[in-house]
Amino acid sequence: MSEISLIERVGRELGQSAPDVPLYKRLKSAIETAIRSNAVKPGGMLPGERVLAENLSLSRVTVRKALALLEEEGLLNRRHGFRTEVGSRVEKSLATLTSFSEDIRARGMEPGCVWLSKQISRPSPAEMMALGLSASAMVVRMKRVRTADGQPIAVESSTVPTRFVPSPDLVRDSLYEALAARGFMPQRAIQRMRSRAASSEDAAHLHCEAGAPLLVTERRCFLPDEQIVEYCETRYKGEVYDFVFELQR
Amino acid sequence: MSEISLIERVGRELGQSAPDVPLYKRLKSAIETAIRSNAVKPGGMLPGERVLAENLSLSRVTVRKALALLEEEGLLNRRHGFRTEVGSRVEKSLATLTSFSEDIRARGMEPGCVWLSKQISRPSPAEMMALGLSASAMVVRMKRVRTADGQPIAVESSTVPTRFVPSPDLVRDSLYEALAARGFMPQRAIQRMRSRAASSEDAAHLHCEAGAPLLVTERRCFLPDEQIVEYCETRYKGEVYDFVFELQR
DNA sequence: GAATACAACCAGTTTATAACTGGTCTTATC
DNA sequence: GATAAGACCAGTTATAAACTGGTTGTATTC
Numbered sequence: 001m002s003e004i005s006l007i008e009r010v011g012r013e014l015g016q017s018a019p020d021v022p023l024y025k026r027l028k029s030a031i032e033t034a035i036r037s038n039a040v041k042p043g044g045m046l047p048g049e050r051v052l053a054e055n056l057s058l059s060r061v062t063v064r065k066a067l068a069l070l071e072e073e074g075l076l077n078r079r080h081g082f083r084t085e086v087g088s089r090v091e092k093s094l095a096t097l098t099s100f101s102e103d104i105r106a107r108g109m110e111p112g113c114v115w116l117s118k119q120i121s122r123p124s125p126a127e128m129m130a131l132g133l134s135a136s137a138m139v140v141r142m143k144r145v146r147t148a149d150g151q152p153i154a155v156e157s158s159t160v161p162t163r164f165v166p167s168p169d170l171v172r173d174s175l176y177e178a179l180a181a182r183g184f185m186p187q188r189a190i191q192r193m194r195s196r197a198a199s200s201e202d203a204a205h206l207h208c209e210a211g212a213p214l215l216v217t218e219r220r221c222f223l224p225d226e227q228i229v230e231y232c233e234t235r236y237k238g239e240v241y242d243f244v245f246e247l248q249r
Numbered sequence: 250m251s252e253i254s255l256i257e258r259v260g261r262e263l264g265q266s267a268p269d270v271p272l273y274k275r276l277k278s279a280i281e282t283a284i285r286s287n288a289v290k291p292g293g294m295l296p297g298e299r300v301l302a303e304n305l306s307l308s309r310v311t312v313r314k315a316l317a318l319l320e321e322e323g324l325l326n327r328r329h330g331f332r333t334e335v336g337s338r339v340e341k342s343l344a345t346l347t348s349f350s351e352d353i354r355a356r357g358m359e360p361g362c363v364w365l366s367k368q369i370s371r372p373s374p375a376e377m378m379a380l381g382l383s384a385s386a387m388v389v390r391m392k393r394v395r396t397a398d399g400q401p402i403a404v405e406s407s408t409v410p411t412r413f414v415p416s417p418d419l420v421r422d423s424l425y426e427a428l429a430a431r432g433f434m435p436q437r438a439i440q441r442m443r444s445r446a447a448s449s450e451d452a453a454h455l456h457c458e459a460g461a462p463l464l465v466t467e468r469r470c471f472l473p474d475e476q477i478v479e480y481c482e483t484r485y486k487g488e489v490y491d492f493v494f495e496l497q498r
Numbered sequence: 499g500a501a502t503a504c505a506a507c508c509a510g511t512t513t514a515t516a517a518c519t520g521g522t523c524t525t526a527t528c
Numbered sequence: 529g530a531t532a533a534g535a536c537c538a539g540t541t542a543t544a545a546a547c548t549g550g551t552t553g554t555a556t557t558c
Contacts, residue, residue: 331540503554507550527533
């Protein structure tokens with residue numbers, strides 16, 4: 001469906017809506033209907049805010065208010081300087097199949113995390129190797145304790161080149177959300193799992209004894225164009241095995 | 250040293266040289282002297298061919314002939330569309346992606362190798378991780394002892410997805426030749442170097458004692474489109490350090 | 499006070515373009 | 529074979545322009 005016919009459709013929808021509801025809410029509903037009826041496919045682009053405003057004879061403020069609501073609901077994904085993309089929240093969470101939070105929720109517990117550090121620095125030798133970076137590159141390194149129902153169950157270190165996430169402050173709870181917001185959605189990952197003894201530091205964070213066996217996962221995440229976007233090492237209290245699998249959305 | 254003063258210097262040098270020698274050879278010597286006397290630092294850029302030709306009142310053909318000689322000697326590194334970079338052979342062996350054979354030859358010795366095994370199999374967990382492969386993929390794994398003047402100096406294990414080299418029989422002496430023949434020339438690599446104690450097997454192959462420190466390099470080679478084409482681990486008799494650098498052709 | 503409108507301007511991204519670069523070829527002179 | 533001059537191709541980089549969404553004003557209407 002072309003941009004013009006989409007706008008016409010939204011325009012008709014808008015005309016038929018109750019006039020005592022605020023315009024921006026009516027516009028929001030109209031666009032939502034268009035999306036849900038698949039007039040724009042997920043992954044497709046919405047017309048620019050200026051185009052929408054002009055063709056619907058609305059002000060940009062109104063259009064932006066409507067889009068803001070839709071983005072909050074997860075139906076849209078806006079990117080500064082790029083465009084506004086259609087993408088449902090359900091798909092977002094599918095793409096983060098590897099997400100710790102989902103894993104924990106699926107087991108009926110409440111996920112949480114405590115940040116140990118967020119820093120921007122040069123990559124370590126291992127990180128250079130894993131991410132394919134030269135020494136002059138910069139990375140954002142984040143370390144946190146993952147919890148389930150408040151109990152610590154893993155220590156996780158994520159490293160991302162600043163090219164993809166320029167500042168650690170952009171990451172709130174979910175690294176994947178920060179990546180997605182900038183248009184870098186990992187599509188494939190290679191993950192290795194094996195066991196290792198807990199260091200005294202690990203032990204302190206995980207409330208276990210030093211030397212206790214941990215399940216260690218190493219993960220390299222790839223963008224659709226095979227660029228390496230993240231290197232992540234997680235040390236879980238748990239099982240013992242050595243296994244590699246491929247993660248795909 | 251600025252471009253202009255470099256050109257002036259080369260110009261003077263050129264004027265003083267014997268007139269019965271071909272111009273391009275005299276120019277080559279003049280530039281070589283300038284480089285060896287550090288008038289241009291390694292890593293620095295030479296003026297463009299057109300600038301050189303014009304300022305020295307020479308034709309571009311002459312300049313190109315001189316530069317070609319210098320490149321052949323390894324003093325220069327020309328890149329289409331970029332510029333001509335100054336880089337001595339010593340640095341080239343570090344900064345560029347050269348094969349083992351080239352490396353050894355550059356040091357005035359005769360390279361050789363003894364094949365320990367060539368096999369086609371499923372990737373190991375470490376190989377899956379390094380090459381970004383799923384377990385269903387197939388790889389060609391090659392292990393050999395590298396020699397210089399007949400003396401064993403390294404044990405090397407190379408792994409390449411069958412996608413790039415379908416059979417180990419296609420590899421005679423040089424893996425890179427086999428790759429190039431199929432149109433897969435690695436252009437960039439990330440290499441990590443560190444030390445590790447020799448296993449008894451390493452020791453047997455390298456004629457040293459078990460436990461002796463080896464220099465171990467891990468290398469991941471990338472195609473121009475960032476696909477990972479090779480994972481290679483080499484254990485050298487030698488130094489002790491941990492350092493990663495980027496290799497580029 | 500909330501909704502709407504209009505108008506600027508900022509900042510990030512993409513695209514197109516221009517201005518280089520080295521690589522190649524032809525033609526010509528000596 | 530060495531030298532010269534010119535034209536053109538192809539790869540790279542730098543720049544500018546034309547978008548994008550983000551933000552901040554003021555003003556009007558109900």
